[in-house]
Amino acid sequence: MKPNRALIVAITLSITIFAVISAGCSATGEQSPESPLPTAVAAPAAECPALVFTDREFAFELQRTLGASYSGEADVGECLATASRIKEGDFESWYCEWNRTADNFRAVGDESLAAGHRITAMEAYYRAATYYRTAEFFLHGNxxxxxxxxxxxxxxxxxxxxxALDVVPYEIVAVPYGNTTLPGYFYAVDDSGKPRPLLIVQTGFDGCQEELHPYAMEGIKRGYNVLTFEGPGQGEVIRVRHIPFRHDWENVIGPVVDYAVSRPDVDEDRIALWGISLGGYLAPRGAAYEPRITALIADGGTYDVGLNLLANLEAGGVANLTEIELQEWLQTDPVEFNDAIRGAMAHDTGTRWLNENGMFVFNAGSPARFWAKWMDFSLVGVAEEIRCPTLVCAGAVDHFDPDGAQATALYDHLTCERELMVFSDDYGAGSHCQLRAFAQSFGAKFDWLDDKMGMTDFRPGEE
Structure with missing residues (x-):
C-alpha cells in the first residue's frame, strides 16, 4: 500500500505529535478499572514545572541530572549554575557548559587525589562522570x-x-555474547564470595550503565549482589562497537544470565531483573524467554511502541491503516515522511532529540528507518509467557507514557503474579522512572522486590 499525500501528512503529524509527547510532560487521565492503583494518584500537573528552562526537553534532562544528587553523584548548586549558562534549546551550548563543569570537577578530583584527599577525589570523580554523561546527551545528530x-x-x-577509591567490592566484567562480549560491572555485598541473590539492572533507550550505579548501591545495602550491563544500542556497545539495538532482547538476557550463574557468588535460584525506561520493554521481553529470572521489575512498563502510533493516527482521523501497513510503508524510506519529520525536528527540541538519538542507537540512516525498526519493539503475544512475579511501574505524569497506556497494557496482558505501581506526583515522583524522586522510588520498588526474593530479614553487616 502506498499512502496518498493526505495520508502521508496525517501519519507524519501523528508521529510528530507522539514524538512531542515523548519529549515533554502531558496530563494523565484515569487508569483502567482492570488495573488497580496501589499508590494513590493525585490530580496531575499538565506539564513539567519549568526549572531554569522553559524548553521541556532541557528541563527534564536537567531534572534527571539533579536526581543524581540523591546518591552524591551530582550537586544541586553545580547543576543550577551550569544550567543558567546554557542557551535555551541550543544543543551546542548544552554540551559546552556541561563539559566545562565536568572538566572543572575532574580537575578537582585530580588535585585532591594528588594531595592525598581520597574521599574528596572520589566524590568529585563521581560528579564529573555524571556531568560528562549529561554533556554528551544531545550530540547524536552526527x-x-x-x-x-x-x-x-x-x-x-x-x-x-x-x-577505585570507593569501598564497595566490584569487578569490571565482560559478558560473553556471540563472537564478542558485553561490558558490565559486578558489585558485591562483601568480598566473601558467598552466593547471594543477584539483581541484574539494565538501562534503556539513551542510558549508560554508569548511571545505574545508584541502583546497584541500593541493592548492595539490601543484601543483593548486583550486575549491570550494556547491550546492543547502549553505552559502549553502540558508541565504540557500533552494534545497534535489537528487539529480540531474549538473545541478550540469555547470555547475561548464563554469565551470572557461572559465578560462584550468585545464588542461581534467586535472580531478579530490573529494566529502566525502554528497559521496561527489554527486560520483560528477556524474562518471557528466560525461566531462570525469579522476579522482574518493568520500570516503566512498555507493551508495544506501534500501539502509540496507531492511537495517534486514529486521533488524527486516520483509521484505515494497520500497524503492519504503517511499518511496511516506513521500511520503504519515504522521502515525504523524512522531509516532514526533519521539518518538525527543526522546530521542536524533543522531536529533534528523539529522532536523532533513535537514528544513532538503531544505526538508521533516516527517521523513517528508525521508526520502522522501533515498531518491532512489541510484547504482543509475548507478555503472557512471563512466569515470574512482575512489578509494572508507571508515573502519574510520565511524559513517555501519557495516561499510563503502555504500563497498563503490559499489566493487563500478564498472566503471572503481577502488581501495577503508579507513582503520584504529590511529592515529585510522578515523572518518568521517578528519576527526580529516588527515595520514594527505591523504597517502594525494593520493598516489593525484597518480599518476592525473601530478603526482608537482611541486616547490613550480618549473615
Whole structure:
C-alpha cells in the first residue's frame, strides 16, 4: 500500500505529535478499572514545572541530572549554575557548559587525589562522570562527531577512577555474547564470595550503565549482589562497537544470565531483573524467554511502541491503516515522511532529540528507518509467557507514557503474579522512572522486590 499525500501528512503529524509527547510532560487521565492503583494518584500537573528552562526537553534532562544528587553523584548548586549558562534549546551550548563543569570537577578530583584527599577525589570523580554523561546527551545528530566517544570516554574514566577509591567490592566484567562480549560491572555485598541473590539492572533507550550505579548501591545495602550491563544500542556497545539495538532482547538476557550463574557468588535460584525506561520493554521481553529470572521489575512498563502510533493516527482521523501497513510503508524510506519529520525536528527540541538519538542507537540512516525498526519493539503475544512475579511501574505524569497506556497494557496482558505501581506526583515522583524522586522510588520498588526474593530479614553487616 502506498499512502496518498493526505495520508502521508496525517501519519507524519501523528508521529510528530507522539514524538512531542515523548519529549515533554502531558496530563494523565484515569487508569483502567482492570488495573488497580496501589499508590494513590493525585490530580496531575499538565506539564513539567519549568526549572531554569522553559524548553521541556532541557528541563527534564536537567531534572534527571539533579536526581543524581540523591546518591552524591551530582550537586544541586553545580547543576543550577551550569544550567543558567546554557542557551535555551541550543544543543551546542548544552554540551559546552556541561563539559566545562565536568572538566572543572575532574580537575578537582585530580588535585585532591594528588594531595592525598581520597574521599574528596572520589566524590568529585563521581560528579564529573555524571556531568560528562549529561554533556554528551544531545550530540547524536552526527554519529561521526568525535566528541561522542571522547566525552563518553571521559565519563567512564572518571566513574572508574571513583570506583577505585570507593569501598564497595566490584569487578569490571565482560559478558560473553556471540563472537564478542558485553561490558558490565559486578558489585558485591562483601568480598566473601558467598552466593547471594543477584539483581541484574539494565538501562534503556539513551542510558549508560554508569548511571545505574545508584541502583546497584541500593541493592548492595539490601543484601543483593548486583550486575549491570550494556547491550546492543547502549553505552559502549553502540558508541565504540557500533552494534545497534535489537528487539529480540531474549538473545541478550540469555547470555547475561548464563554469565551470572557461572559465578560462584550468585545464588542461581534467586535472580531478579530490573529494566529502566525502554528497559521496561527489554527486560520483560528477556524474562518471557528466560525461566531462570525469579522476579522482574518493568520500570516503566512498555507493551508495544506501534500501539502509540496507531492511537495517534486514529486521533488524527486516520483509521484505515494497520500497524503492519504503517511499518511496511516506513521500511520503504519515504522521502515525504523524512522531509516532514526533519521539518518538525527543526522546530521542536524533543522531536529533534528523539529522532536523532533513535537514528544513532538503531544505526538508521533516516527517521523513517528508525521508526520502522522501533515498531518491532512489541510484547504482543509475548507478555503472557512471563512466569515470574512482575512489578509494572508507571508515573502519574510520565511524559513517555501519557495516561499510563503502555504500563497498563503490559499489566493487563500478564498472566503471572503481577502488581501495577503508579507513582503520584504529590511529592515529585510522578515523572518518568521517578528519576527526580529516588527515595520514594527505591523504597517502594525494593520493598516489593525484597518480599518476592525473601530478603526482608537482611541486616547490613550480618549473615
Amino acid at each position: 554519529a561521526t562527531d568525535p566528541r561522542i566517544v571522547e566525552t563518553w570516554g571521559k565519563s567512564r574514566e572518571s566513574f572508574r577512577d571513583a570506583l
